[in-house]
Amino acid sequence: MKVRPFPLFVLFFALLFSCAAEKDENVALKEQVIAVHDEVMPEIGTLKSRQKKLEEKADALAQEANGVDTGEQVQELRAAARSCEAAYDGMFVWMRQFESEYDGMTEEEIRSYLQDQMKKVEQVKKDIRSALTRSDSLLNGGL
Structure with a gap:
């Protein structure tokens, strides 16, 4: 049996280039995940600021009530403050668990991991x- 080197050579390069293509796709996917993070990370300070303003407005409204039923408004303000805090915490939870090194993982495992991370960071963004939309509405005339 005579082994022909040309078909083996072609097979070798086909495998090499398919692995390189998967790696390039994973690099692009990782960049997309980071881009979503970078898009909303600057709003983290705004979340904390809005949370504080919502809590202050709820406290002031509760103190000024003088028998007027403002319980529902106060609850809405406090719920919005909690959603600001939860969104803030969500970003940092995601950041702590995000892995940027993939030692020991195959390209397919990396792609799967990054697709999962994209879903998670999109939820953080949402x-x-x-x-921010809810707090803006409540602080600028919603109540």
């Missing part, structure tokens, strides 16, 4: 945007 939570942040939702909390």
Whole structure:
């Protein structure tokens, strides 16, 4: 049996380039995950600021009530403050668990991991945007 080197050579390079393509896809996916993080990370300070303002407004409203039923408004303000805090915490929980090194993982495992991280960071983004929209509405005329 005679082994032909050309088909083996072609097979070797086909495998080499398919692995390189998977790696490039994973690099691009990781960049997308980081881009979502970078898009909403600057809003973290705003979340804390809004949380404080919502709590202050709820406290003031509760103290000024003088028999007027403002319980529902106070609860809404406090719930919005909690959603700001939860969104803030969500970002830091995600950041702590995010792994940027993939030692011992195959390209397929890396892709799966990064796809999962994309879902998680998109949820963080959604939570942040939702909390900011709700707080903006309540602080600027919603109550």
